Amino acid sequence: MNAVIVGCGKVGSELARTLVNDGHSVSVIDNQQKSLDEVAGDLDVMAFLGNGADIEVLEEAGLDDADIFISVTTSDELNLLACLMAKEETRCETIARVRNPLYSKEVEYFKEKLGISKIINPESLAAVEIFNLLEFPALSRIDFFEDGNVIIAVLHVGREFRYIGQSLEQITGDNRGTKTLVCAVVRNGESIIPRGDFVIREGDDITIVATREDIRRFLKNAGVKNVPADNILIVGAGTISYYLVKLLTQKGKRVRVIDNDMKKCNYFSEHFPEAEVIFGDGTDRRFLAKQGLMRADAFIPLTGIDEENLVTATYAKSYSDAKVITKISRTDMSDLIKTLNVDSVVLPKLLCADIIAQYVRAKEAGAGSNLATLYRYLDSAFEIVEFKADADKRVTGIPVKDLKLKKNLILAGIISNKTYTVPTGNSVIKENDYVIVVTTEKGLTSLSGMLE
Amino acid sequence: MNPKLIGKIIGGALLLEAVLMLLPLGCSVVHGEDLKLFVIPMLIEGAIGGILYFIADKDRDIVSREGFISTGLTWITLSLTGMLPFLISGAMTNPIDAFFETVSGFTTTGATVLTDLESLPKGLLMWRSFLHWIGGMGILVFMSAIMHFARGSQINLVKAESTGPIVSKLVPKADSTAKVLYGIYTAMSVITLIILLILKMPLFDAICLTFSAAGTGGFGVLNDSCASYTIAQQVALNTATMFFGVSFTLYFLILMGKFKLAVKNEELRLYLLIFALATIFITVDLMAQGDGTVNGGPLMALHRAAFNVGTIMTTTGFAIEDCNYWPGFSQCILVILMISGACAGSTGGGIKVSRLNIMLKAFNKEMAIHLRPEQVKKIHIDGKPVEDSVIRNTGTFCFLWMFFIIMSILVVSIDGKEWNATITSVISAFGNVGPGFGENGTMGNYSSFSNLSKLVLSADMLIGRLEIYPILAMFKRNTWKCF
Numbered sequence: 001m002n003a004v005i006v007g008c009g010k011v012g013s014e015l016a017r018t019l020v021n022d023g024h025s026v027s028v029i030d031n032q033q034k035s036l037d038e039v040a041g042d043l044d045v046m047a048f049l050g051n052g053a054d055i056e057v058l059e060e061a062g063l064d065d066a067d068i069f070i071s072v073t074t075s076d077e078l079n080l081l082a083c084l085m086a087k088e089e090t091r092c093e094t095i096a097r098v099r100n101p102l103y104s105k106e107v108e109y110f111k112e113k114l115g116i117s118k119i120i121n122p123e124s125l126a127a128v129e130i131f132n133l134l135e136f137p138a139l140s141r142i143d144f145f146e147d148g149n150v151i152i153a154v155l156h157v158g159r160e161f162r163y164i165g166q167s168l169e170q171i172t173g174d175n176r177g178t179k180t181l182v183c184a185v186v187r188n189g190e191s192i193i194p195r196g197d198f199v200i201r202e203g204d205d206i207t208i209v210a211t212r213e214d215i216r217r218f219l220k221n222a223g224v225k226n227v228p229a230d231n232i233l234i235v236g237a238g239t240i241s242y243y244l245v246k247l248l249t250q251k252g253k254r255v256r257v258i259d260n261d262m263k264k265c266n267y268f269s270e271h272f273p274e275a276e277v278i279f280g281d282g283t284d285r286r287f288l289a290k291q292g293l294m295r296a297d298a299f300i301p302l303t304g305i306d307e308e309n310l311v312t313a314t315y316a317k318s319y320s321d322a323k324v325i326t327k328i329s330r331t332d333m334s335d336l337i338k339t340l341n342v343d344s345v346v347l348p349k350l351l352c353a354d355i356i357a358q359y360v361r362a363k364e365a366g367a368g369s370n371l372a373t374l375y376r377y378l379d380s381a382f383e384i385v386e387f388k389a390d391a392d393k394r395v396t397g398i399p400v401k402d403l404k405l406k407k408n409l410i411l412a413g414i415i416s417n418k419t420y421t422v423p424t425g426n427s428v429i430k431e432n433d434y435v436i437v438v439t440t441e442k443g444l445t446s447l448s449g450m451l452e
Numbered sequence: 453m454n455p456k457l458i459g460k461i462i463g464g465a466l467l468l469e470a471v472l473m474l475l476p477l478g479c480s481v482v483h484g485e486d487l488k489l490f491v492i493p494m495l496i497e498g499a500i501g502g503i504l505y506f507i508a509d510k511d512r513d514i515v516s517r518e519g520f521i522s523t524g525l526t527w528i529t530l531s532l533t534g535m536l537p538f539l540i541s542g543a544m545t546n547p548i549d550a551f552f553e554t555v556s557g558f559t560t561t562g563a564t565v566l567t568d569l570e571s572l573p574k575g576l577l578m579w580r581s582f583l584h585w586i587g588g589m590g591i592l593v594f595m596s597a598i599m600h601f602a603r604g605s606q607i608n609l610v611k612a613e614s615t616g617p618i619v620s621k622l623v624p625k626a627d628s629t630a631k632v633l634y635g636i637y638t639a640m641s642v643i644t645l646i647i648l649l650i651l652k653m654p655l656f657d658a659i660c661l662t663f664s665a666a667g668t669g670g671f672g673v674l675n676d677s678c679a680s681y682t683i684a685q686q687v688a689l690n691t692a693t694m695f696f697g698v699s700f701t702l703y704f705l706i707l708m709g710k711f712k713l714a715v716k717n718e719e720l721r722l723y724l725l726i727f728a729l730a731t732i733f734i735t736v737d738l739m740a741q742g743d744g745t746v747n748g749g750p751l752m753a754l755h756r757a758a759f760n761v762g763t764i765m766t767t768t769g770f771a772i773e774d775c776n777y778w779p780g781f782s783q784c785i786l787v788i789l790m791i792s793g794a795c796a797g798s799t800g801g802g803i804k805v806s807r808l809n810i811m812l813k814a815f816n817k818e819m820a821i822h823l824r825p826e827q828v829k830k831i832h833i834d835g836k837p838v839e840d841s842v843i844r845n846t847g848t849f850c851f852l853w854m855f856f857i858i859m860s861i862l863v864v865s866i867d868g869k870e871w872n873a874t875i876t877s878v879i880s881a882f883g884n885v886g887p888g889f890g891e892n893g894t895m896g897n898y899s900s901f902s903n904l905s906k907l908v909l910s911a912d913m914l915i916g917r918l919e920i921y922p923i924l925a926m927f928k929r930n931t932w933k934c935f
Contacts, residue, residue: 002624025624033839041516044607046624062624 001025001364004066006052006082007073008035011097011122014331014353015070016045019360027061052082055089063089068360072097072120072352083116093117093363095356099124101242118359122352127243129346130325134248134298137323138219138226140205140344143375145386145436150413150420152375152384153215155224157204162223169196180210180218181422183412183438184382191381191440193410207382209412209436211420229297229323230254235282235312236303237264240327240348242271244300249274258282258291283308285315298323306330313342364445371445372434381440384412387447389433395447401425404452409439411450454518456508461522461609462529463504464595469530470497475582476537479656480575486541489575493536500533519608521931523592524922527914530591531555534583541576548903555910557583558591559917560799562670562769562886563877563909565899569675574656577673581660584669587917588696588799589637590614597630606630612922616796617807617846622704636703637799641666644692651685665692668800670769670886676895677771683755686772690762697766697794698723699806718834719795719806723765726805730761730789734782741779757782760894765789767801769886771894783889787876790883791853801884801916803853809833810846852920857882860912864905877901881909882916 001024005012008030016039019026026045029052030036036047050057052071063069069086071079076098083094095118098104107119132142141154157164163171168182184207185192185200192198200206210218219226230253234241237259245268248255255275259265262279269277280287282303293299299322301309306328313326318341327346328337331353337345358374370388389396395403400411400423411423413436421427429435429447437450444450470493477490514522534557535550544550549565556563557580569577586594590613596606607626611619621629641662648658660673672678678686698720705714714720734757739750756773763770764786775783793802813831820829830837860878867874873890877898880888887894898906915923925931 025628027624041608044624044626046621 001067001360002062002065003027003068003070003360004029004058004061004063004086006030006069006071006079007097008032008039008047009072009074010329010331010349011072011352013039013043014350015072015356016043018353018357020044022357022361022364024360024364027066029057029061051078053078053085055085058082058086058089063092066090066092068093068095068363070095070356072356076100076103080110080114080116084114087115095120095359097122097352099239101239104243118356120352120355122348123239124243125351125355126240126327126346126348127247129351130240130244130300130327130344131247133325133344134229134232134253134323136215136219136226137229137298137343138224139215143384145373145415145434149211149418150415150436151210151212151215153208153210155206155208155219157200157202157206158224159202160223160225161200161202162221163200164202166200167196168194168198168200171200172196175218175221178210178214178217178221179420179422180208180214181412182206183209183410184384193408193438193440207384207438209384209422209438227297231292231296232256232298232300233288233291233293233296233322234258235288235299235301237261237268237277238302238304241302242268244302245272245275256291256296258287283312285319288312288316293322294320296320296322298325300324301326304329310340310342314340317341317343361445370447383439383442383444385437385439385444387435387437389429389431389435389447391431392448394451396429396431398428399425400427400429405450406439406441406452408441409437409450412436412438457514458518458522458525459504460508461514461592461595462526463501463506463508464599465526465530465591466497466501466533467505468501468591468595469533469586470494470501472582472586473497473537473579476575476579479578480573483574485573485575489537489541489573490579492540493533496536497533514606514608516608516611517925517931519612520922520925523609523612523918524914524926526592527558527918527922531558531910531914534558534579537576537579541573543572543576546903548906549899552898552906552910553580554583555913556886557581557669557671558587559884559913560584560588560667560669560767560801561881561884561913561917562664563881563892563913564671564886564897565901565906567897567899569673577671578656578660578663580671581663581669581673584667584671585641585663586667588667588669589633589700593630593633596627597634600627613918614797615801615917615919616699616804617810617842617849619797620701622701632704633700636700636707637666640692640695640703644688647688647692648685651682651688653681653685657681661689662692664770665689665768666696666799668693668696668766668768668794668798668884670763672770679772679895681772686759687755689770690759693766693768693770694727694762697768697798697800699795699797701797716834718809722809723795723805726789726792727758727761727765730765730785731758734761734785737779737782737785760786761789764885765792765800765802766794766798767883767885769880769894771887774893774895775887776889776893776895787879787889790876790879790885793883803850803883806833807846807850810838810843811850813838814843814847849920853882853916856912856915856920860908863908864901867902867905869901877905877909878912881912884913884916 003019003024004027005016006029008028016026016028020043028039028045029048031051033049040047048061069092071082073079079096083096087094094116096116098119099121110116110119136142139153140156143152185194186205232255234257237257245255249272257268257275258278260281265277265279299316301312303309309326313324317324324342325344331349362371372388373386375384414421414423415434473490473494480487531554535554538544538550552565592609592613596610622632623629645662657673664671702714735754738753759772792808793804794800796804796806817829817831821827857878861875864878865874870890873892876888877892892898
């Protein structure tokens, strides 16, 4: 497909990288030659200098032949304007990054009235991710399928994990009655699709597909402590904090937000009367101790500076029992994050690039495809794909044990009438079921593609 | 620096050269000539190329340093293997002659050391002209179009091999860009061939001259170059070279239906303006001087002027007469055209009209700033502001061009030839033109030059074709360090 990306910052260039690697033709537009030179020197893209809402520049960049138009500049208004123009010119798919909380209420309006295909808000996405992690502090990553009941959870196997040294069959036996399935393992950087005789070791990162309730039971059986965080300390009153505090206060959590900018403190105090807003330096360890770091269930540094976030996060991890989650803006060091002593790190920019790439993939699969959701993890080779089953006789109506599935693939779940079941040999995929497939094969676009 | 990746690129290029030799081989088969001319080189290229290609790493990024180095090395390696048919055929005994001839072919110069072409095997003559065609658009561009040897960054190779101050893609993907370029190139070559055939040129001549014209090279197949072809054929050839001297980006724009953008291109306008002015001046000069070779009246003078201006400014170097008998003013115009050259992004050589355009505008800017030092002024090309770094690069490039020419003239002058031969041989080699004035004139050749001069001229051709940096980079010690 032909993609045009406006804005060549961290998100734009990361997105360009993903799309180029997926084999798309990408043109990038930015108003700074330096950013363009960096991207064009690095990636197989065509670069254009200019404003993303300048029709001449857009046409030069090949808008006429574009299948998808993505605007991710720092300006919400420019992104919206550029998408509107692109939409008007070519009727292609348009995606705009819109971050301002004020506009975030208007997402439906943008989509329905203005015809923009997708509004992406990395800050809000990051906030949702942090919020979910606070619900399941034991997990290092959590994602939801479309209906919100079935989740994909990534768990780092620590010493307290009771199933260390046991095979997956034993684990399944122990969890009979719960709907959980360990479907992928990353061990020493290698991505493995495990079979029944696979033995779990300490230090593995295991991916589990389960329902929301059953993951709790699984964790309990496994001896992993998973108490949702109630007292939450946040440093930095920025955009992510805004969305996060909103979610948390709605849930009735106790939230304390520290910022050293009085204006921001006032702003938060106006918007969130339920939250405690503290004016002060959230990177000062004595000050943090005074604000109850030692008694907090979760500590979340979200300042605008990556280094500050990391330093305070490491400090909190060493001196308190709180679940520590932080965010990092820069994208180039993402592989190092695992080596840090922090529970979870959220990368809003990568998240944003990834979600757009998923959207493009689903679109590329075309109208005939029934790809519903796609998750890709940057630190592993897996793709988790959700398909809606059509009347394909090769797949539907046949017991799973009789399907000749590819080796690098596992059937992780069948959702039939909103009920999730872990597939066994006798399970049958029916038309209109949702099927979850975990695979190391890239670019699966249809359900029949999982057959040999 | 990644020696394995460079090995892979050179290996791939050698394999490609072996495949490309099938064409002259076929020609030899048709004419019942000795086949070992091409079979032996093909085996050698296949063996070395195969080893280099298959031991090397896959999936590596090419940074611009590796782009330069592998381009320089590839061109030298291919010249060394491409010269084998000349040696095996016995047409040449001196390896330096064969190297000179092959470099002259690849760089689309068209300077020759051969004195009697008509006695050579047809296959060899076709190989000579085919070298022009391959070198014109670039062998690595061709490779980028058909092979994947590096992750995403193949554009750095295309960039190192393409000409002009700013090399940009036509479409987002490097391999598609290379495909588009070669597609246009091939299509235009086929059209040229068909026109020549319609004008009743013999098939063999038509094919070889199409290659020479497309690459703006200038190798002919007859001893008198193009003098014995009909006027119509000469005009057709010259028109073709003029077309190949235009940036291929413009043809792409026209294909995309952006006709207006193509026509408004400043470089194209300047290119045509230079052509028109030079032609008019020379026609008038030829008429006025009436030096005994003028025959056929004003129209013939116009034809001779246009043919020579076209063939020299596109740096092709076909000949229809001996310009050594021309008046000095006309000769001087031709020498200036050798320097200015054709358009950037074409198959032609020289400094390139777009650089001339940039430098003239930069001059205008400097002038304005001298008069009003507080003034802030950007220069624009095709209505777009040009980065200062581009102006700086262009200035340095033009200086280096002159610097290498002057230094080479110094070395070539050891031969003790006349001034005009010494100077024009170097300018002609550096601009990838071919003929000069004196014994290396339009009807002459380079056989009387010493081995040293031939080597220097070969180096000049390579440096000129690859626009200085890829060859020079090899002589900088830092380039070879792994850090």
